[in-house]
Amino acid sequence: GENVEQHPSTLSVQEGDSAVIKCTYSDSASNYFPWYKQELGKGPQLIIDIRSNVGEKKDQRIAVTLNKTAKHFSLHITETQPEDSAVYFCAAFRDVSSYKLIFGSGTRLLVRP
Amino acid sequence: NAGVTQTPKFQVLKTGQSMTLQCAQDMNHEYMSWYRQDPGMGLRLIHYSVGAGITDQGEVPNGYNVSRSTTEDFPLRLLSAAPSQTSVYFCASSDHTATEAFFGQGTRLTVV
Numbered sequence: 309g310e311n312v313e314q315h316p317s318t319l320s321v322q323e324g325d326s327a328v329i330k331c332t333y334s335d336s337a338s339n340y341f342p343w344y345k346q347e348l349g350k351g352p353q354l355i356i357d358i359r360s361n362v363g364e365k366k367d368q369r370i371a372v373t374l375n376k377t378a379k380h381f382s383l384h385i386t387e388t389q390p391e392d393s394a395v396y397f398c399a400a401f402r403d404v405s406s407y408k409l410i411f412g413s414g415t416r417l418l419v420r421p
Numbered sequence: 422n423a424g425v426t427q428t429p430k431f432q433v434l435k436t437g438q439s440m441t442l443q444c445a446q447d448m449n450h451e452y453m454s455w456y457r458q459d460p461g462m463g464l465r466l467i468h469y470s471v472g473a474g475i476t477d478q479g480e481v482p483n484g485y486n487v488s489r490s491t492t493e494d495f496p497l498r499l500l501s502a503a504p505s506q507t508s509v510y511f512c513a514s515s516d517h518t519a520t521e522a523f524f525g526q527g528t529r530l531t532v533v
Contacts, residue, residue: 309480320436340520351425351524352464352510397463397481407452407471407480413463 310335312400321388321419329415332345340382342403343372345412346348352397355375356383373386388419423447427525434502434532441485442528446510453488453495454479454522457508464511470495480516502532524533 311334321327333341339360346353358365358372358381365372371390372383385392398412428443446453456467456479466479470489484506486498495514499506509529513522 314463342521342523349526351526352520352522353524357520374514390483401519407454407469408466409454409457409513409519409522410480411464411468412459 310400310402310408310410311339312398312410312412314415316415317413318416318418320342320418320420323388323390325388327383327388327392327417327419329383329398329417330380331382331400331412331420332378332402333400334379335402336379336401338400338402341372341374342399342401342409343370344397344399344411345385346397347394351374354396370376385417388417390421393417393419425512425514425523425525427510427528429438429528430475430526431532433528434499436502436504436532438502439498439500440502442499442510442512442530444495444497445493445527446495446523447493447510448490448514448516448523450514450523451492451517451518452522453489454513455485455495455497455498456511456513457481457506458511458527459508467497467510499530505533506530 337403342357371384425446455467456464468487470476512525
């Protein structure tokens with residue numbers, strides 16, 4: 309089955325700097341890769357996603373890149389702000405009929421003011 | 422719009438007790454899932470359902486049962502609680518595109 313590895317487990321950056329979180333997946337048939345943000349005491353929320361037919365997607369200060377050949381994808385946050393501090397999860401999804409959304413182990417991001 | 426509602430928010434069980442974690446969604450979503458969240462291990466899929474009457478196992482199904490008699494509800498049953506089941510449990514739902522998953526607020530379960 310699918311296995312998703314996520315690095316780093318913790319990341320501390322200065323406000324205004326960029327943050328990059330990386331994930332690798334094992335199942336070459338996976339075709340959808342979302343990123344979720346979890347704030348303290350809450351459930352995860354989708355912040356951006358990418359499909360396997362796209363190499364990069366941007367939404368304001370966040371972007372996701374996908375390398376299908378290497379089976380890895382990354383989250384990039386630019387001009388970080390204290391409110392970006394949270395736990396971020398990557399995930400991989402194979403197909404609609406099986407609907408197994410498999411998550412990475414999470415990255416705790418701390419943005420220092 | 423309530424979204425995904427989980428009850429209870431907190432629960433303490435003794436080893437061997439049984440209980441049901443409730444999950445309900447009001448978005449008419451076909452897909453529903455249960456995850457457990459443990460420190461350093463992310464969100465692990467327990468069971469999922471692609472529609473009423475259809476369920477399947479995820480990554481860590483042992484010790485848990487589910488059923489999906491209606492579109493709205495997807496309860497998770499612990500038949501005989503063990504300390505290893507101490508965790509935070511999240512229920513999630515998605516529409517037929519199976520893209521964005523909407524999560525509940527979670528249930529923090531402690532088994533002593």
